[in-house]
Amino acid sequence: MEGMTMSVEMLTSFLGWCLVFNIGAILIFLVKITVFRNGIARLCAKYFGISEQTAKDSLFHLFLQFRLMVFFFNAVPWAVLEFVW
Numbered sequence: 001m002e003g004m005t006m007s008v009e010m011l012t013s014f015l016g017w018c019l020v021f022n023i024g025a026i027l028i029f030l031v032k033i034t035v036f037r038n039g040i041a042r043l044c045a046k047y048f049g050i051s052e053q054t055a056k057d058s059l060f061h062l063f064l065q066f067r068l069m070v071f072f073f074n075a076v077p078w079a080v081l082e083f084v085w
Contacts, residue, residue: 008081011081012085015074015078015081019070022074040055041055041056041059042055044059
């Protein structure tokens with residue numbers, strides 16, 4: 001695949017757009033688990049056979065893990081390329 005190289009500027013732009021989309025997904029996820037928390041917890045509890053409180057805790061932990069992964073795998077590399085490179 002000759003000529004298929006990615007420059008640092010292209011990678012920075014790609015990571016920046018990924019960060020924008022992931023922050024949008026985080027905001028949508030936050031709104032959904034805030035507004036529909038009881039309904040989602042009831043559905044997950046029924047589907048997985050766990051208590052509603054465990055489902056609520058799991059949703060919160062899932063949100064935190066997703067947020068951390070976006071930070072470490074999107075925001076940090078983008079910031080390094082944008083401000084250091």
